[in-house]
Amino acid sequence: MSKPLLEINDVHFSFGANEVYRALNLRVHKGQVAAIIGPSGCGKSTLLNFIGGRLYPNSGSVICDGIDVTSLRRNALFEFRKRLGMMFQASALLTDFSVFDNVAFPVRQNTNLSETLIRHLVLMKLEMVGLRGARDLMPAELSGGMARRVALARAIAMDPLLVMYDEPFTGLDPISMGVIVKLIREVNDTLGMTSLVVTHDVREACTIADYMYLLGDGKVIGEGNPDRMRESNVPDVRQFMNGLPDGPVRYHYPAPDYADDIIGGPV
Amino acid sequence: MNAIQQLGAWTLGSVARWGRAAIFLFQTLASCAWVVRRIDLLMQQIFSVGVLTLLIILVSGLFVGMVLGLQGYNTLVDFGAETSLGMVVALTLTRELGPVLTALLFAGRAGSALTAEIGLMKATEQLAAMEMMAVDPINRVVAPRFLAGVIAMPLLAAMFAGVGVFGGYLVGVSLLGVDAGVYWSGMQEGVDLYADILNGVIKSVVFGFVVAWIAVFEGYDATPTSEGVSRATTRTVVNASLSILALDFILTSLMFK
Numbered sequence: 093m094s095k096p097l098l099e100i101n102d103v104h105f106s107f108g109a110n111e112v113y114r115a116l117n118l119r120v121h122k123g124q125v126a127a128i129i130g131p132s133g134c135g136k137s138t139l140l141n142f143i144g145g146r147l148y149p150n151s152g153s154v155i156c157d158g159i160d161v162t163s164l165r166r167n168a169l170f171e172f173r174k175r176l177g178m179m180f181q182a183s184a185l186l187t188d189f190s191v192f193d194n195v196a197f198p199v200r201q202n203t204n205l206s207e208t209l210i211r212h213l214v215l216m217k218l219e220m221v222g223l224r225g226a227r228d229l230m231p232a233e234l235s236g237g238m239a240r241r242v243a244l245a246r247a248i249a250m251d252p253l254l255v256m257y258d259e260p261f262t263g264l265d266p267i268s269m270g271v272i273v274k275l276i277r278e279v280n281d282t283l284g285m286t287s288l289v290v291t292h293d294v295r296e297a298c299t300i301a302d303y304m305y306l307l308g309d310g311k312v313i314g315e316g317n318p319d320r321m322r323e324s325n326v327p328d329v330r331q332f333m334n335g336l337p338d339g340p341v342r343y344h345y346p347a348p349d350y351a352d353d354i355i356g357g358p359v
Numbered sequence: 360m361n362a363i364q365q366l367g368a369w370t371l372g373s374v375a376r377w378g379r380a381a382i383f384l385f386q387t388l389a390s391c392a393w394v395v396r397r398i399d400l401l402m403q404q405i406f407s408v409g410v411l412t413l414l415i416i417l418v419s420g421l422f423v424g425m426v427l428g429l430q431g432y433n434t435l436v437d438f439g440a441e442t443s444l445g446m447v448v449a450l451t452l453t454r455e456l457g458p459v460l461t462a463l464l465f466a467g468r469a470g471s472a473l474t475a476e477i478g479l480m481k482a483t484e485q486l487a488a489m490e491m492m493a494v495d496p497i498n499r500v501v502a503p504r505f506l507a508g509v510i511a512m513p514l515l516a517a518m519f520a521g522v523g524v525f526g527g528y529l530v531g532v533s534l535l536g537v538d539a540g541v542y543w544s545g546m547q548e549g550v551d552l553y554a555d556i557l558n559g560v561i562k563s564v565v566f567g568f569v570v571a572w573i574a575v576f577e578g579y580d581a582t583p584t585s586e587g588v589s590r591a592t593t594r595t596v597v598n599a600s601l602s603i604l605a606l607d608f609i610l611t612s613l614m615f616k
Binding site for chain 2: 144146170171173174176177178180181182184185186187197198201202246250
């Protein structure tokens with residue numbers, strides 16, 4: 093196995109009194125598509141913010157390509173981010189820019205390439221996601237699936253080492269979802285990148301991931317390739333992978349005894 | 360106890376907010392050097408906050424000048440001093456109404472738009488996306504808008520005062536019969552370049568700085584929800600207006616002793 097591109101070591105993090113992570117550890121190897129799965133609110137997106145240096149853990153280290161992100165100062169952090177690509181859940185396209193300009197944006201801002209070269213580069217990325225013909229459309233004219241594909245093209249515009257996908261399948265119709273699933277795998281393999289997909293869509297995650305981590309209770313509660321995860325006997329993993337309404341993660345939010353609440357409550 | 364807790368929480372919250380605003384201002388000022396290298400961005404924002412605010416400034420300036428001409432004439436004529444009308448209109452506009460009313464209108468028109476724009480960019484994760492693309496949103500989004508506000512405000516105030524003087528002329532000279540020569544010469548004698556015009560310019564620069572700072576900070580610091588952006592926009596208009604009026608008193612007491 094190659095050296096890990098990304099290492100999360102013993103990360104602890106709290107939002108006020110809410111403890112999000114207690115001793116989170118995980119590794120993502122070069123060339124892998126790794127899926128981080130877990131229920132809503134378990135801190136999956138927070139993990140992406142650690143890697144991008146937008147949030148800092150209370151303790152522990154986040155090492156990407158040998159660099160400890162938590163120790164970077166402002167300028168070094170911005171320099172480091174040039175090696176990352178990120179696709180946001182809501183696409184986060186710049187609404188005043190056309191599709192072409194959105195994809196060209198990081199290249200224009202971070203390089204001195206000529207406009208001719210930028211045009212070639214952008215058209216190549218748009219061709220890859222099947223939207224070369226939509227280059228002149230504005231974000232408001234795109235469907236949700238198209239916007240997600242433009243966001244993907246923008247995320248890979250700088251040929252990053254690591255591409256992070258924050259809930260890439262949420263809110264898409266089955267066809268668009270299939271397109272995004274296919275694109276994530278294709279882009280990763282064709283361009284030799286490493287991908288980290290944060291999602292709660294188990295089926296799609298199993299389709300594309302080489303390795304999966306299931307988060308819960310502030311740490312990794314299950315890991316392995318999709319087959320191993322599906323066959324796991326660990327109750328938490330079984331509940332999540334099979335979408336069972338009750339199990340270790342309770343169906344009911346903690347509450348006083350039902351009978352006491354009904355009979356003894358205020359009249 | 361609850362009231363004391365609330366007071367404590369409010370105080371801590373206010374101090375933290377002032378701290379954030381101060382750090383934000385330093386970052387924005389530091390980014391202004393970057394903006395100078397991107398004149399295209401600055402020009403775009405000067406158009407957005409300056410040129411697009413021009414209509415409301417010019418129309419307001421004209422009517423304010425006309426009202427000043429009418430009220431000034433009605434007051435001065437009782438003392439046989441209507442020859443001072445030009446001076447009264449010009450002094451009122453250059454010293455006070457030009458900078459103050461322009462800043463109030465600027466806060467309502469351009470300031471609120473800046474806050475809403477930046478706040479919505481935050482709510483739709485556009486600022487976060489920029490950060491992740493290694494583009495500092497303070498350089499790319501905030502600093503050009505802030506600098507454009509500081510540059511546009513004195514220019515708008517000058518135009519407000521100029522059109523106001525013309526409005527006073529329309530009513531005083533064309534309508535009420537004050538001699539045109541007396542109107543202009545009274546203005547020439549009574550208005551001093553440094554004491555009046557320069558101080559008015561200083562006021563408008565200070566107001567532009569404060570309004571632009573409040574507007575971009577409120578947008579950047581907004582809670583990223585539709586309600587949060589709405590509240591931030593309201594805060595911009597209220598805080599900027601109150602700051603303008605309070606600062607006007609302080610500056611006036613320092614400038615015109």
